[in-house]
Structures are given as structure tokens and as C-alpha cells.
Amino acid sequence: MFSAEAPLPLELKDISLRFGGIHALKSVSFDVRPGEIRAIIGPNGAGKSSLMNVISGLYSASSGEIRIGGRLLHRLRPHRLAGLGVARTFQNLALFPALSVAQNIASGLAFRRKVSLGAQILGLPQARRENARVTARVNEVAALLGLTGLLDRRVSTLPYGVQKQVDLARALAAWPHLLLLDEPMAGLTVTEKAAMARHIQALRDDLGIAVILIEHDIGVVMGLSDRIVVLDYGMKIADGTPDAVRRDPDVIRAYLGTDAEAA
């Protein structure tokens, strides 16, 4: 699946980020290979959200380089991300609660629409063709995530766990190569977490999508990830497979304190 010639979905080199006197990220480097699940973990305040926000262009790094699909990006803007093949979900869902599941999934394709609103209102042939393409994609993504029977339901009437899946479907709609998932398991029941984990695995295994995951549930992270980056106080303290990270003394110290390591 991973070939040396394929451009990496993401490469970060020496990324630093300051908020006034706070050094939220200190020279963080890592990459994401095609079709791998890459988790970013660390104690509270370690810099996980800051890193996710730099990757998605919400924050501008104070220094360092970001390459997406091999392209060096000098000024990364959130609205350009989709065009670069990157999509994200948000910890506090970015859905339209009053709209249907289908309309919410379709909103993930809004940036791809080429036909003017006027042509759509007049029902011109190119508008009908575009609408048919959007509907086909919405149906495809819904089938992938088991949402087909819910397409006409208003999002606000659905359980939170299903809303999280709709948010994932919205992000998936635009065929991303790289998907950023911000706490996909937060607020889910054990059963919902298992379903979400199966979906994330299928994105990697069946569609070859690379995934970056920020997640507090360490059990989920260890079970799902191919490689894990560990942050502490804005620095990368470990980077490797779940087994390697689990045994890393710096990681044990960061999570449990020095006493635990000695125990």
C-alpha cells in the first residue's frame, strides 16, 4: 500500500507555535504515510489541539514547514484544505442540526460545486447533473457508514453517537486522502465507540485514507493506531508503534509521574 514514490499525505518539520509567552509547540516534526492511522496523544495541555489546528490552518505556525501531499504550504488556509484532499471532524460537531442527514453530508461537498445558484434555481441541465452527482456521493458515503436508513432524518433528532457518524460522513464526502479526527470517541457509549472504531479501520483498510486521530481514550488509541506521536509540554517525546510507545519511559513518566516509573 505504501510505496516510496507516493507523496506523503502530511509532513511537519520543526513546527513551533507561540501564544505570547506560551510555547504551545516546540519544534515538532512527524509524518503521516498513505493509509495509516496516526494518533497524537499527550497529557492535558500538551499541545494536541494546537497541533491539529496548525495542520488544519486554523493557527499559523510561528516557524517550521508543512507539506501536504508533497506540496510545501507557506500559508495554509482552512478553506483551501478540502482542495488539498484534507478533511476534518470537530470535537464539538460542525453540523447543521435543523437539516437532514443527507443535507449535512452534502455540505461536505459544497466547495466542489461549480454550478451557480441561479442555474440551480432554474433547474438547468448542468445543475441537475451536479445535483445527481452530489446525491450519488451522499448515498455512497451513507452506505459506507450505515446511515442509509437515516438520510431524511433531521440531525437534531438523532442520538449523539449517530451525529458523530454524520460528522464523519460529512468529512468523508469530498474523497479526502487525509482525515483529521478530533476526539471521535468523546461522549460515545462503549458500543458506539466500537462502531466508530470499525468505521475508522475500514477507512484505512478499504479506502486507503490516512487518518490523524486525537483521542483521550488510550485503549482506543492503542487498538487502532499504526503509529503514535506523544506530546508533552509542546514537545514530541515519543513516536512509534503502540507497543514501543507503551513501553517508553518518557511516556510513562509524562502520563503517570516519576513515582509510577520507579514502582
Ligand SMILES: Nc1ncnc2c1ncn2[C@@H]1O[C@H](COP(=O)(O)OP(=O)(O)OP(=O)(O)O)[C@@H](O)[C@H]1O
Ligand atoms: N488560543 C490560545 N491562546 C493562548 N494559549 C493557548 C491557546 N490554545 C492553546 N493554548 C495553550 O497552549 C498549550 C497547549 O494547549 P492545547 O489545547 O493545544 O493542549 P491539548 O493537548 O490539546 O490539551 P487538552 O488535552 O487539555 O485539550 C496550553 O498551555 C494552552 O493553554
